[in-house]
Amino acid sequence: MQNIKVTVDGTTYQKEVEPRTLLVHFLRDDLGRVGTVIGCDTSNCGACTVLVDGVSMKSCSMLAVQADGSEITTIQGVSDGNEWHPVQSAFKECHGLQCGYCTPGMVISAIDLLNENPHPTEAEIREGLEGNLCRCTGYHNIVKSVQLAAELMEGATR
Amino acid sequence: MTDVVDTGTALGRPIKRKEDARLLHGQTNWTDNIRLPGTLHMAILRSPLAHAKITNLDVSGALAMPNVVAAFGAAELGELNSSVPCVWPVTDDMVAPDFPALVKDTVHHVGDCVAVVLATDAVSAADALEGISVDYEPLQAVVNMESAIRAGSTLVHEDKGTNTCYVYHLGGGYDEKVKEADVVVKRRFINQRLIPAFMEPRSVIAAPMGMSNEITMWSATQIPHILRLLIALVTGIPENNLRVIAPDVGGGFGGKLQLYREEILVAQLARKLGRPVKWTETRSENMVATHHGRDHIQDIEIAAKSDGTLVGLKVDLKANMGAYLQIITPGIPLLGMFMYPGIYKMEAYDFTCTGVFTNTTPTDAYRGAGRPEATYAIERIIDELAAELGMEPMELRRKNWIKHEEFPYTTIAGLTYDSGNYEAATARALELFDYDGLRAEQKRRRDSGNRVQLGIGISTFTEMCGLAPSRTLGALKYVAGGWEHCTVRVLPTGKVEVITGTSPHGQGHETAWSQIASSILGVPVEDIEVVHSDTGRAPYGMDTYGSRSLAVGGQAIKAASDRVVEKAKIIAAHQLECSPADLEYINGVFHVKGDPEKAQPLGAVAFEAFTAHNLPDGVEPTLSAEATIDPQDFSYPHGTHLAAMEVDTETGKVKLRKYVCVDDVGVQVNPMIVEGQVHGGVAQGIAQALYEGANYDEDGQPQNANLSTYLLPSAADLPSFITDTTCTPSTTNPLGTKGVGEAGAIASTPAIVNGIVDAIRHLGVNDVLMPATPMTVWKAIQAAQGGK
Numbered sequence: 034m035q036n037i038k039v040t041v042d043g044t045t046y047q048k049e050v051e052p053r054t055l056l057v058h059f060l061r062d063d064l065g066r067v068g069t070v071i072g073c074d075t076s077n078c079g080a081c082t083v084l085v086d087g088v089s090m091k092s093c094s095m096l097a098v099q100a101d102g103s104e105i106t107t108i109q110g111v112s113d114g115n116e117w118h119p120v121q122s123a124f125k126e127c128h129g130l131q132c133g134y135c136t137p138g139m140v141i142s143a144i145d146l147l148n149e150n151p152h153p154t155e156a157e158i159r160e161g162l163e164g165n166l167c168r169c170t171g172y173h174n175i176v177k178s179v180q181l182a183a184e185l186m187e188g189a190t191r
Numbered sequence: 192m193t194d195v196v197d198t199g200t201a202l203g204r205p206i207k208r209k210e211d212a213r214l215l216h217g218q219t220n221w222t223d224n225i226r227l228p229g230t231l232h233m234a235i236l237r238s239p240l241a242h243a244k245i246t247n248l249d250v251s252g253a254l255a256m257p258n259v260v261a262a263f264g265a266a267e268l269g270e271l272n273s274s275v276p277c278v279w280p281v282t283d284d285m286v287a288p289d290f291p292a293l294v295k296d297t298v299h300h301v302g303d304c305v306a307v308v309l310a311t312d313a314v315s316a317a318d319a320l321e322g323i324s325v326d327y328e329p330l331q332a333v334v335n336m337e338s339a340i341r342a343g344s345t346l347v348h349e350d351k352g353t354n355t356c357y358v359y360h361l362g363g364g365y366d367e368k369v370k371e372a373d374v375v376v377k378r379r380f381i382n383q384r385l386i387p388a389f390m391e392p393r394s395v396i397a398a399p400m401g402m403s404n405e406i407t408m409w410s411a412t413q414i415p416h417i418l419r420l421l422i423a424l425v426t427g428i429p430e431n432n433l434r435v436i437a438p439d440v441g442g443g444f445g446g447k448l449q450l451y452r453e454e455i456l457v458a459q460l461a462r463k464l465g466r467p468v469k470w471t472e473t474r475s476e477n478m479v480a481t482h483h484g485r486d487h488i489q490d491i492e493i494a495a496k497s498d499g500t501l502v503g504l505k506v507d508l509k510a511n512m513g514a515y516l517q518i519i520t521p522g523i524p525l526l527g528m529f530m531y532p533g534i535y536k537m538e539a540y541d542f543t544c545t546g547v548f549t550n551t552t553p554t555d556a557y558r559g560a561g562r563p564e565a566t567y568a569i570e571r572i573i574d575e576l577a578a579e580l581g582m583e584p585m586e587l588r589r590k591n592w593i594k595h596e597e598f599p600y601t602t603i604a605g606l607t608y609d610s611g612n613y614e615a616a617t618a619r620a621l622e623l624f625d626y627d628g629l630r631a632e633q634k635r636r637r638d639s640g641n642r643v644q645l646g647i648g649i650s651t652f653t654e655m656c657g658l659a660p661s662r663t664l665g666a667l668k669y670v671a672g673g674w675e676h677c678t679v680r681v682l683p684t685g686k687v688e689v690i691t692g693t694s695p696h697g698q699g700h701e702t703a704w705s706q707i708a709s710s711i712l713g714v715p716v717e718d719i720e721v722v723h724s725d726t727g728r729a730p731y732g733m734d735t736y737g738s739r740s741l742a743v744g745g746q747a748i749k750a751a752s753d754r755v756v757e758k759a760k761i762i763a764a765h766q767l768e769c770s771p772a773d774l775e776y777i778n779g780v781f782h783v784k785g786d787p788e789k790a791q792p793l794g795a796v797a798f799e800a801f802t803a804h805n806l807p808d809g810v811e812p813t814l815s816a817e818a819t820i821d822p823q824d825f826s827y828p829h830g831t832h833l834a835a836m837e838v839d840t841e842t843g844k845v846k847l848r849k850y851v852c853v854d855d856v857g858v859q860v861n862p863m864i865v866e867g868q869v870h871g872g873v874a875q876g877i878a879q880a881l882y883e884g885a886n887y888d889e890d891g892q893p894q895n896a897n898l899s900t901y902l903l904p905s906a907a908d909l910p911s912f913i914t915d916t917t918c919t920p921s922t923t924n925p926l927g928t929k930g931v932g933e934a935g936a937i938a939s940t941p942a943i944v945n946g947i948v949d950a951i952r953h954l955g956v957n958d959v960l961m962p963a964t965p966m967t968v969w970k971a972i973q974a975a976q977g978g979k
Contacts, residue, residue: 051314062313067224068217070441072390073474077898080390108217117215125211128867132697133214134390134441140215159906166898168390168442169697171874171935172906174867 037101041066042110050097056090057081059097060107068109069137072166079165082138083107089145091138091164108137111144119185120144120178129178131169139165143179147186153179201709201716205863208702209716213439220438222394222411223471230396231260231309233457233470234316236323237480238298238305241334241550241891242347243327245296245305252322253308258315261464262323264306265293271459273425275452275515278670279522281546285357288348288548290515292452292459298327299347299514300550301893302479304452309460309468332550332891336488336509339547347514347548356512356521356546361528361604365494365503368539372494372502376576382564383884383961384486384511386896387557388903389696391441392477397457398467404432406462407727410454413443414734415694417671419726421450421518422458433458437724440696444875445556446481447696448736450518453480478896483885484557486511487524489568493575499582501591503539504603506531506568512546513553520555521546522669526655526737527561529604533569534613534653534829535591540603550891556736558875558936562654570650570941571948571958578952584945585617585626588651599922606655608827609922612855613651616917620831620853623913629835629849637953644953645848646836648946652938653829656930657742657923661821672821673739676731677747679708679755680815683801685794687712687719689751692732693744694724698932699864700740704748706860707926711752712793713779731819738828738930741860746924747820754816759796762814765807766791766799826921828929830854832873832938836946840954843969845881845947851913852938857921857929865931869914872935878904879936880943884962902962951975 034049041064048063060066060083069092072080081092084106112118120143123129130136139162146153146161153161158179159172167175213219250262265272275290289295293304306323310316331345338344339354347354369375397408406428412418415437423430440447453470461468472480490507510524524544532540559566577584593600595612602608621627626647633645658664661672676692689708693700705719712719722728733743756776763781764771767789774781781796783789796814799805803812835849852873859865882902886894895901902908920927940961947963948956955975960967 058314061224065226067221068219070219070221070391071223072392073898075474075897075899077903078390078474108215112216121215124215125207128208128863130211130214131699131867131871132390132440132442133210133219134221136214137217155911159909163905163907166390166903166905168388168444168875168903169871170867171870171872171912172909173870173874173911175906176911 035098037098039100040104042107052096052098054097055093056095056097056100057092060092066107066109069107070134072134077166079138079142080135082141082165084141084145089142108140111140118144119189120182123178123182123185127174127178127181129170129175135165135167139167139175143182146179147183151187152183201706203859204861206702206706206716206861208699209705210699210701221391221441222396222409222438225396225409227396227398227467230467230469231311231464232313232316233460233468234308234320235304235453236306236320237476238301238303240298240327240329241301241332242330243298244330245298245325246328247324247326248306249324250306252324253319256315256319256322258310258312259308259319260311261309262306263293265291265295268293271463273455273459275450275455275517276421276425277516277518277520279519280668281359281521281525282357285521286351286353286355287516288351292455300552301891302552307456334549334551334887334889334891336511336547336549339549340545347550354548356548359525359544361542362540365505365539365541368503369494373497374576374579375492375494376572376579377492378572378575378958380489380491380568380571381960382485382487382489382567385484385557385879385883386478386885386901387444387446387481387484389442389444389446392472392474393447393451393481394471395454395457396467396469397461399461399465405434406432406458407434407436408458409436409438411440411447412437413440413447413694413696413736415724415726416692416732416734418450418454422454425455426458428458428462434727437694443696444558445484445560445736448556449482475897478901479552479893482517482555483513483552484554485564486554487564489564491568491572493572495576495580499580499587499590501535501537503537504532505541506543508544510544510546511551511554512548513551514548515553517553517555520553523554523556523561525561525667527565529606529655530562530565531569532603533566534593534651536593537603551887558872559933560737562933563876563937563940566652566937567941570652571944574945574948575957578957584649592651607824608653609824610919611653611827611829612917612919613829616829616853616855617651617831619915619917620833620851623853623915624833624849624851626833642839642841644838644840644950646838646946646948646950648834648836648942648944648949650832650938650942650945653827654933654937655825656738656828657822657826658737658739660824673733673743674819674821675733675744675747676817676819677744677751678815678817679751681755681793681797683798685718685797687714688722689719689748690722690729691744691748692729692734693740694732694734696735698735698740699861703741703860703864707745707748708752711749711756713776714793738932741928742826742924742930743820743822745860745926745928746822747818749926750818750820751816754818755814758816759793759814761807761810762799763791763796822923824923826857826923826929828854828856828931828934830934830938832942834942834946836943836950838947838950838968840951840972843965843972845963845968847877847910847943850910853915853917854934855917855919856931856934857918858927860928866914868931869935870912872933873912873939874904874909876936876939877909877943880940880961880963882908882962
């Protein structure tokens with residue numbers, strides 16, 4: 034067992050973990066942060082994507098011990114529930130989700146994408162979200178959501 | 192009276208979804224999120240071989256591993272090892288092998304359940320599988336359907352003496368009628384095996400709840416009501432002690448329309464061990480243990496006059512059942528059986544389907560369930576016939592489709608299509624697509640010998656939705672009905688509960704059902720709560736599949752809401768001291784005609800009904816009503832889908848350049864949700880055409896059973912779509928709705944493949960296999976050009 038200290042959605046946790054524990058299992062099973070979900074076991078689906086020190090990361094492709102000292106933002110910490118993040122608002126506005134299972138990862142990846150490229154083209158959005166699979170929407174409205182989010186975020190910073 | 196919104200305006204508006212707030216904030220209740228004290232986690236030892244005898248199974252080693260509480264093989268499980276039943280015995284002599292939760296002595300496919308371990312945490316349970324000792328004596332695997340039904344084949348189930356599950360016939364007279372034809376075209380199409388691959392893996396937890404004798408089961412299922420009944424029947428848990436809840440469910444596409452053996456195991460072991468038992472599948476388990484879809488070999492023959500008039504259609508189908516029959520495995524091809532004639536008039540139709548067992552994962556419903564296969568075959572062969580006749584493919588369709596003035600129309604397959612307007616949907620699609628412009632470009636590219644050729648793919652489809660009239664299901668030997676239930680309760684505070692028997696997993700029922708009730712009750716959408724997917728709170732229902740929820744369940748909401756208003760009117764009339772006939776109901780308020788001062792809102796009526804201090808004689812307290820609706824017939828959405836496909840003739844690389852679809856789903860409750868359903872369906876159909884296909888080698892080993900190798904398309908693999916709708920209301924239900932869940936997936940696959948073939952037909956190609964990867968397309972071109 035190894036002792037790690039991780040800040041998740043604003044709360045700092047100090048925990049003993051097995052060295053083999055994946056970050057996503059640590060979040061879900063040790064911390065009860067079950068908003069982040071698991072969709073595969075090959076790091077393909079991206080449902081478990083979180084921000085680690087501000088950068089998107091599939092939390093199944095990282096060990097909890099590697100997150101020692103990091104600040105992690107999950108879908109549960111993107112906004113406080115009253116204030117919506119523009120990406121969350123845009124996904125609702127554009128019907129960018131159906132069953133919602135890929136949504137935590139999709140929203141986090143979209144936030145990271147827009148942080149890096151505030152004015153992406155449709156092609157850049159599609160390439161940028163390539164690591165997040167959705168089975169419901171056909172991506173059409175996800176692309177529209179990200180486009181709207183870009184506009185909302187520009188409006189907010191103007 | 193000021194500022195009132197007209198009653199009825201909630202219907203047909205693209206209202207943003209109620210579901211989204213919790214889904215977008217991670218405040219979700221997926222089954223795997225449920226954590227109960229004392230839970231035992233189950234892990235399953237699955238067969239690594241497709242076909243083998245188990246010569247030794249010893250689970251005792253697992254018991255010595257840390258945190259392990261119990262381990263079971265079939266012997267240890269004994270009487271609790273219930274079997275999965277098939278509830279659709281399609282013929283009297285159908286062969287149904289035993290399908291126990293844990294195999295007894297032979298494994299029949301990779302992923303078959305051999306033994307289970309229960310430990311206090313999931314990781315320990317998975318680790319402890321290493322402690323189970325098992326010896327296999329490999330047997331020859333049966334993988335290919337055609338060899339499976341040849342005499343002398345190895346048998347998947349030796350005790351059954353055959354690999355043929357059933358042979359089903361419909362129709363007749365084709366062989367006589369074909370003599371009148373000038374042209375006959377035959378093709379063999381392969382509708383490859385697909386994996387539903389919903390994003391939320393299956394998960395189930397069952398717990399004795401300590402209240403009375405109740406066992407509560409949460410499952411990531413589409414069918415909590417049917418599941419409750421089936422679990423009760425197979426495990427002996429009294430139905431009235433069993434509560435099944437489908438909490439937030441992350442997609443299904445038919446893959447969660449099932450009673451899975453893992454659900455049986457969890458229920459039985461929770462009862463036996465007296466504590467919660469939980470199991471969540473890994474994705475790699477999902478790909479071999481969750482039922483698959485499609486996998487049909489389709490030998491199709493179409494006959495026509497030289498002017499293009501269709502004479503008849505003959506379909507000879509081989510349908511892969513897999514190793515066992517899941518609940519409706521054998522019925523899936525029969526849902527397609529009715530749809531092979533598509534939207535066309537013809538004089539003869541012969542259908543034969545042979546269900547075949549192989550050592551592969553069982554098949555069952557996957558988005559469209561039989562109808563995509565049928566639509567693929569008819570829309571592909573119509574294009575082939577057009578090429579043979581030298582006719583424009585849309586012209587051939589126009590010549591033969593049912594004209595809008597001919598509805599209702601009874602097809603050669605025996606269904607009566609209630610309504611439709613193929614002309615209108617097609618005209619709009621051609622316009623949006625710039626059909627003539629693209630045909631001109633196609634000709635230019637062809638004339639100039641451009642390396643990249645352009646093809647136009649057409650799919651003018653219809654489907655049957657709204658499963659279903661119970662009598663029809665009975666006639667097809669399905670053991671249940673197809674009704675749907677709703678209870679509408681107006682609470683003393685004026686808030687409304689719409690208690691539905693449908694069970695959404697992404698379709699937005701909470702929003703759409705609120706809209707239906709709001710339009711009748713005049714209560715704001717925000718004040719309506721849709722209660723669903725819990726047999727404790729919504730006791731009656733037939734759940735969600737087959738594009739039935741609105742077409743059937745929506746009618747129950749309408750009927751129950753109407754009845755609530757009827758009862759409320761009687762109470763309001765009593766309160767306002769007038770006759771019910773003197774009242775009009777506008778925007779949630781009863782008004783006395785001609786006396787606008789005298790009025791009573793629905794909430795006040797509900798409070799009166801609650802106190803019951805002053806009700807008219809003979810009127811029972813509380814304001815609620817229920818309705819159970821059994822539709823008189825199916826509904827038939829249709830549409831015209833067009834795809835512009837670019838094919839690089841040197842590499843075989845295919846590009847979907849433009850996709851236009853115009854769907855007629857009848858009256859729409861929420862157009863935003865309708866459009867989303869079309870997008871998702873179209874994407875899944877395109878995925879069948881271009882990307883997906885579950886493959887086995889000759890030993891029955893899956894070749895791509897994980898998300899690294901089974902290609903679910905990403906955003907980068909698909910374009911945006913151009914969608915529109917026309918509206919021909921259904922006449923089989925009072926809302927005029929049809930159903931949209933499966934439309935896109937049914938329509939798009941043939942549009943894509945027709946487009947590819949159209950692009951390279953001049954090179955001698957008249958079919959490409961799915962998925963149409965660059966290699967497959969390149970090979971088709973090479974073969975047609977005489978190379979190999």
